[in-house]
Amino acid sequence: MITGNEIRTRFLKFFEQRGHTIVSSSSLVPHNDPTLLFTNAGMNQFKDLFLGKEKRDYTRATSSQKCVRAGGKHNDLENVGRTARHHTFFEMLGNFSFGDYFKKEAIAYAWEFLTEEMGLDKNHLYVTVYTDDDEAADIWHDQEGVPRERIFRFGEKDNFWSMGDTGPCGPCTEIFWDNGPEVGCDSPDCNVGCDCDRYMEIWNNVFMQFDRSADGTLTPLPKPSVDTRGSSPTTTPTCCAPLSLLSKRSAARSTATTSTTASPCGLSPTTVGPPPF
Numbered sequence: 576m577i578t579g580n581e582i583r584t585r586f587l588k589f590f591e592q593r594g595h596t597i598v599s600s601s602s603l604v605p606h607n608d609p610t611l612l613f614t615n616a617g618m619n620q621f622k623d624l625f626l627g628k629e630k631r632d633y634t635r636a637t638s639s640q641k642c643v644r645a646g647g648k649h650n651d652l653e654n655v656g657r658t659a660r661h662h663t664f665f666e667m668l669g670n671f672s673f674g675d676y677f678k679k680e681a682i683a684y685a686w687e688f689l690t691e692e693m694g695l696d697k698n699h700l701y702v703t704v705y706t707d708d709d710e711a712a713d714i715w716h717d718q719e720g721v722p723r724e725r726i727f728r729f730g731e732k733d734n735f736w737s738m739g740d741t742g743p744c745g746p747c748t749e750i751f752w753d754n755g756p757e758v759g760c761d762s763p764d765c766n767v768g769c770d771c772d773r774y775m776e777i778w779n780n781v782f783m784q785f786d787r788s789a790d791g792t793l794t795p796l797p798k799p800s801v802d803t804r805g806s807s808p809t810t811t812p813t814c815c816a817p818l819s820l821l822s823k824r825s826a827a828r829s830t831a832t833t834s835t836t837a838s839p840c841g842l843s844p845t846t847v848g849p850p851p852f
């Protein structure tokens with residue numbers, strides 16, 4: 576059995592082997608960000624790098640960030656305890672590119688980690704892209720061989736990230752694990768994107784591609800970046816359900832959970848826990 580600690584280590588090592596610097600989790604209370612009461616995403620400590628205000632001696636980073644879901648807009652706090660994937664305290668695994676690699680590599684890394692490093696069955700995986708992000712859809716199909724019928728397109732609410740009304744923003748692509756019909760809601764419409772626990776988001780690649788001006792104009796960023804598994808202070812951090820959600824049927828094994836809130840199945844999908852393999 577793989578423990579949560581092992582998954583975390585393997586994730587960080589996987590990305591370290593691919594040129595990423597392992598960066599420690601930052602404090603749960605941000606030191607220098609007056610817009611945040613608590614750290615709520617892996618990307619928080621890298622905000623100034625994404626905005627080009629800060630330079631470090633690396634352009635690729637990976638981290639396991641402790642996060643709190645405690646309040647604020649669009650953070651799904653009301654879902655805590657009601658679903659198997661919303662919790663108040665969790666770790667968010669992430670890999671980040673600051674003007675380095677972009678969609679092709681980010682998608683390849685995600686797919687390789689899940690299907691090869693973790694050995695997840697591709698037949699249980701689906702992906703989503705932003706409605707007009709043909710580039711991402713084509714990468715999923717042409718590069719990774721994901722059948723078109725397993726690639727779903729969603730709009731701004733689900734597959735477009737922004738830090739606020741203006742500033743860096745862009746489409747995202749997500750990966751879902753199908754827990755099977757027995758945990759679904761039995762609705763005839765139950766499919767990827769349903770609010771029930773059948774299709775669980777386990778990965779999100781955010782492509783910071785544009786700079787949005789006050790009048791809504793999207794200008795391509797000179798150096799687009801990648802924030803994987805990230806969420807922003809102003810968008811819904813549902814994109815952080817890590818691999819432990821896959822251990823839904825094995826709640827007793829979630830040894831590495833950091834959740835402070837019990838879910839219906841006693842699991843901590845937004846923490847790092849053991850997978851079902």
Ligand SMILES: [Zn+2]
Nearest residue numbers: 760765769771
């Ligand atoms: Zn459903």
